[in-house]
Amino acid sequence: MIEIKDLQKVYNGVRVVNIPELNIRTGETIGLIGNNGAGKTTLFRMMLDLIRPDKGVILSKEKDVAQSNDWKNYTTSYLDEGFLIDYLTPEEYFYFTGSLFKLSKAHVDSELTNYSEFFNGEILNRGKYIRDLSKGNQAKVGVVASLMPEPELLMLDEPFANIDPSTQIRLKNMVKELGTKKRITTIISSHDLNHVTDVCERILLMEKGKIIKDIATNSNTLKELEEYFSVLS
Amino acid sequence: MRIVMGILVAYLLLNVLVVAFFMDKILMKTFPGQDPLQTFNSFILYYFLMDLIMRFQLQELPTLSIRPYLHLPISKNQIANYLSLTSLATAFNLTPFLLTIPFLVKVLIPQYGVGAFWSYILAIFALTMHNHFFSLWLKRKVNLNAYWMLGFFALLLLVWALEFYFKVISISNVSKELFSAVIKNFLLSPMLLGIGLAAFLTNHNYLKSNLYLEELETSKTSAKSSTEIPYLNRFGLVGDLAANELKLILRNKRPRSVLVMCLMFMLYGLIFYNNPKYDGYGHIVFCGMFMTGIFIINYGQFMFSWQSAHFDGILTSRIQAEDFFKSKFLIFDVLSTFCFLLTIPYVYFGWKVIIVHLIMYVWNLGVNTILVLYFANQNYKRIDLSKGGSFNWEGVGASQWILSIPLLITPFLIYLPLSYFDYPKIGLAAIAIIGMIFIFSREFWLNKLVAIFNTKRYTIAEGFRKE
Structure with a gap:
């Protein structure tokens, strides 16, 4: 699905991302972890063609994301509030993002009923614009908007931050389902090692721009990661 | 600056x-x-x-x-x-x-x-x-x-x-x-x-x-409802984008004050047309350009900063740059037409006023839209929509000042020499024809704008991320 070759990004003389090679196969659920400043968000932004790499390429379905727009047809993402049109109501936003994937209003409405538990009654029909919602609820809007079109590739940057525990658990189940039932390739970053090891089948650990660990999740992974982070601090 | x-x-x-x-x-x-x-x-x-x-x-x-x-x-x-x-x-x-x-x-x-x-x-x-x-x-x-x-x-x-x-x-x-x-x-x-x-x-x-x-805090919490803007529906995705932009204008403080300014500008003609000192066409060209193009000028000069808060979302979503630019043209067309219709009462000062307004309306749609969008590609400044418009210099940069020069001067470069040699009507016709040429060759300019946008998009997005 995704192939990264010799990728580098330098800010002020510091190499914030430096990945010689990385392959992500279709249907994999990837957890991206690492302390602040490890380069997770920069990597996401390069995969989404928001910033230009200084060196190297990112291929999505064998096409360079910086050259071709094809990846936009099967990729959805939510990195931060900068992805939300905050003066729309959540409904308007869902209709709009749905229409980009040719989903009719009726279709969006019926899809939204599937998320009523996830929304917990705090999103729809509240008479609020997205900008008036709390951070956690904004994240919910962004996550659902990227799940709804059933993309082939999904990227979420710290989706578990800011949302309440019950929603975290629901989100975990939703993401697991994406991987197992729908074979959607998912890349999720998180600071919560429990969640990531629980959801993802493959963990990429970043430190200072490099991927220093690439592990298939097993029963020892959580312990291994906890050891790494406790030594580091 | x-x-x-x-x-x-x-x-x-x-x-x-x-x-x-x-x-x-x-x-x-x-x-x-x-x-x-x-x-x-x-x-x-x-x-x-x-x-x-x-x-x-x-x-x-x-x-x-x-x-x-x-x-x-x-x-x-x-x-x-x-x-x-x-x-x-x-x-x-x-x-x-x-x-x-x-x-x-x-x-x-x-x-x-x-x-x-x-x-x-x-x-x-x-x-x-x-x-x-x-x-x-x-x-x-x-x-x-x-x-x-x-x-x-x-x-x-x-x-x-x-x-x-x-x-x-x-x-x-x-x-x-x-x-x-x-x-x-x-x-x-x-x-x-x-x-x-x-x-x-x-x-x-x-x-x-x-x-x-x-x-x-100013927290007037009246219930917000989802609205549709019916006329724009028929344009498909481009219409949806234009509708979103219209909502942006109506639902945020600063662009709303720009719109109010535009409406006040509709009175601009009264200053000149009432005054018998002015005759000929020069002052009508000036007023007509401002009155029918005020939205393009006032709102367009800050493009795409208005969308700086969700620019990453636009870039990553399934929106082609062509459609993005087409939606800008659509919103310019709709609002300039609205402005032109509002100036029709100036017919009171004679038919020639309205005809010159129509010519300047064509000029605005043809030339000024492209000019404004060309400069929008050079604009990397973030704007916070929730702040008021008066005395707010946020998002004001070199591009607004450089933009104003060709915007104000070009129609006169065409009109004044001809009117100086006593051919004012030919001058007006020249403005109209050039305006028409640009309207009909829009597709060509659109592709140029998109090409520039594609090389500049990283810089624009990076500028917009800086709070």
Whole structure:
């Protein structure tokens, strides 16, 4: 699905991302972890063609994301509030993002009923614009908007931050389902090692721009990661 | 850029100073046979009444700035003082002095001496402080309960009626008496200071007892509903994007004030068309360009900064750059057509006015849209939509200034040479034809714009991410 070759990004003389090679196969659920400043968000932004790499390429379905727009047809993402049109109501936003994937209003409405538990009654029909919602609820809007079109590739940057525990658990189940039932390739970053090891089948650990660990999740992974982070601090 | 802004502000201040310095001459000319000082005195209270209304409309409430201090060990008294003090830095508090001091130095000091001057200044200071704190207090009250605004306007209406309709009171007489007394009796000004102090304390106490974010912030929570803009539906994705942009304009403070400005500009023609001094076509070309193109100019100059808060979302979603640009053209077309329709009443000044307006409308749609979008590709400044529009320089950069030069000059480069050799109508025809050519070759320019956008998009997105 995704192939990264010799990728580098330098800010002020510091190499914030430096990945010689990385392959992500279709249907994999990837957890991206690492302390602040490890380069997770920069990597996401390069995969989404928001910033230009200084060196190297990112291929999505064998096409360079910086050259071709094809990846936009099967990729959805939510990195931060900068992805939300905050003066729309959540409904308007869902209709709009749905229409980009040719989903009719009726279709969006019926899809939204599937998320009523996830929304917990705090999103729809509240008479609020997205900008008036709390951070956690904004994240919910962004996550659902990227799940709804059933993309082939999904990227979420710290989706578990800011949302309440019950929603975290629901989100975990939703993401697991994406991987197992729908074979959607998912890349999720998180600071919560429990969640990531629980959801993802493959963990990429970043430190200072490099991927220093690439592990298939097993029963020892959580312990291994906890050891790494406790030594580091 | 700061330098240009500085020069502009200095120029405006200089204008005020010049008016103030020649105030005595102006007053003698307009009110011949009267003592200029007496006339001046009679205007002061009117000025402060207008000042109060203006402040009520325009002055911003400094509240968010205290959020980081509320949880720190700082007494509420100090925070209230901080809010009061920081609010003082506004042009409203400077102009009364700029307007009066030159006149007073020139006229009052020679006649009544320095003591009277200081007494006068103290009185002006007292009234300024009163207006300042009273308007802040009133605005805060209105934020919580709109009836206060009704009450305020009812009171103003009552004063107006008593003065002009029933002729029971005369503000000018009161003003004249008051300031004549201030000049002679040095005890009066310190007494006036009392009302300034009263307004300060009212505001201060109100702040102190209501220092909670939810009460201080403007939080009018009327229910927001999802709306559709029917006409734009038929344009598919481009229409959806234009509809979103229309919502952006209507639902955010700053672009909304741009729209209001555009509507006010529709009166621009009255200044020129009423004046028999102007004949020929030159001034209609100028007015017509502004009136039919004001939206393109005023709103377009800040593109794509309006969308800076969700620009990453636009770039990563399934929106082709072509459609993005087409939606801009669509919104320009729709709103400029609206503006042109609004100028139709100017037919009162003759058919030629409307025909020139139509020509300039074609010019705006053809040339200025492309010009504005070309400069939008060079604009990397973020804009916070929630802040007010007046005196807000956020997002103003070199591109707006450079843009204004070709925008203003090009139609005249075509028209003036021809009109100079007595072919004004050919000049107009040339503008119309060039406008049409650009409208019909839009597809070509669109592709050029998209190509530039694709090379600039990283820089634009990076600039917009900087808060």
